[in-house]
Amino acid sequence: MAITTERPPVREPAAPSARRSGQRTSLAGRDRTFGFMLAAPGVALFLVVAVYPLVASLGTSLYEQSLVRPDRAFAGLRNYAEVWPDFVDRLWTTLVFSVFATVFPLLVGVALAILLNARLKGRAVLRGMLMLPWLLPGVVVSFLWAWIFNDSYGVINHSLSQLGLPQVDFLGEPATAMVAVIVAKTWNTFPWIMVVVLAVLQTLPREQLEAAAIDGASRFQRFRHVSLPHLMGPVALVTMLEFIYNFGSFDMIFVMTGGGPGTSTMTLAVSLYQYAFVEFSLGRAAAMGVLWLVALSVVCAAYFLLNKKLEARR
Template identity: 80%
Template sequence: MAVTIKPPPTRTAAPAPLPEAKPGALGARDRTFGFLLAAPAVALFLVVGVYPLLAGIWTSLFDQSLIRPERAYVGLDNYRSVLPDFIDRLGTTLVFASLATVCPLLVGLALAVLLNARLRGRGLLRGVLMLPWLLPGVVVSFLWAWIFNDSYGVINHVLAQLGLPEVDFLGQPATAMAAVVVAKTWNSFPWVMVVVLAVLQTLPREQLEAAAIDGASRAQRFRHVSLPHLIGPVALVAMLEFIYNFGSFDMIFVMTGGGPGTSTMTLAVSLYHYAFTSFSLGRAAAMGVLWLAALSLVCGAYFLLNKKLESRS
């Protein structure tokens, strides 16, 4: 009987471990490729954002006009000249931005709660209520300027048919700001409604059902279950809307032009008048720099609020 002897198994050497790359280490080619990818965006930002900002700050130090080519260095004289107007226009801008933020917020919140209920035809109603948001601001401005017109406006026509005295809504300081806020509210409430409705659609149904079983009314369920979930998104929407309204120009310019008097003269409209009515580019640039400083404070408040809400979640 032949006996076969198996050779001992041969051990193969383990492959040498690959050198670990240092975290964040990139080769020269990778870094160059990354810089090339970012270069167009950086160049566009410098041309569109940084250069106009620096040019505006530089222009604010000169007595420069649109109707004469020469200019003279005046230092901070332009800032001293426009500072009283800036303080007055800042107050008007804050009034408009506050009203044009709170009113759409209340209307959008109420409509979102209504459309969240089981209503017949609510899908069609949602689409119809979105139409004001789809229209450009200039179109909305002309539409409401026609509605509030003192001679052939719809509202005054209805008042005349009812035997009531007609009102010059856009020609009186007491009503001009209210008319612009109404137009702005009609144009802005849909996006607030959409945000709030989206949050309401994602609420935990088990909490609402448990509150209903415990005997909570619809108002109590909204206050104690829905409202805590809405505070964060609504606060961010309000800050974004306030920032946008702080720089709003088209609606006020089309409907009132800043008048009557200076009752609706915001910072944006005032800057336009400095540049294209008084032809003073230096003072317009100074007003713009002060406006930018005030807007930076508002944006800073928004970032702080956003960070605070993120830390809570």
């Protein structure tokens, strides 16, 4: 009886390209895993700090809930209906404050940046001195200007009395309270706009400026046709960022006027504080916060669209 043996099949060695492809796939998988591990703490922090409070606020806005009582009752959209008239009024006040508290620091900052960009003696010292308002905390600036505008012992009213002029209750009159807050805000925020514009001016193409000067262009013409187009992009972004920041500003208005007199300086931020910590109505405060978030989302969307357009032009 003949016994036959068969040889086991011999595997062909994998092609070098296949091995390299498998190695790349394995490395890509490990890179993705490592990337997820690096991003996990940041994502978790974002969920805890941003997403959870937002979801909790949405839930609270649907309930009648007080800060001093633990129980709560479902209210549906009643909180939104109750705060809607106040929201419309506070939104207008917030827009007025945000617009003027953005425009005036922008004008002052750009003008000073152009001045400091010139060859002046001691301009380095002057730049440092002009940065001081920005370095002070907002609460300190608020108390400083509240003292300046005080109707009894303020510097301005003292000067008016020395000149024989009638004193003005700047923070006690609706017509002047918002003006006083905007002046304080302008003094506090113009330096950072000045620094940004000055940094952009330092990068201006000197060749174009010299060529325009050789062609007989005046200083105003050089600024209009050479410097201004170079400044438009950064200034537009700074303006939008400053507007968004002012849209949520709280400390300066709260310290100087508390939203008064009446509701003349009652912005959305101060109104939300009043609902939550004066009236102790967490439901209405949350509803006001959700409406405020929607309005702010529109402003942020405009900022992203502007940023996208400016990036497309480069």
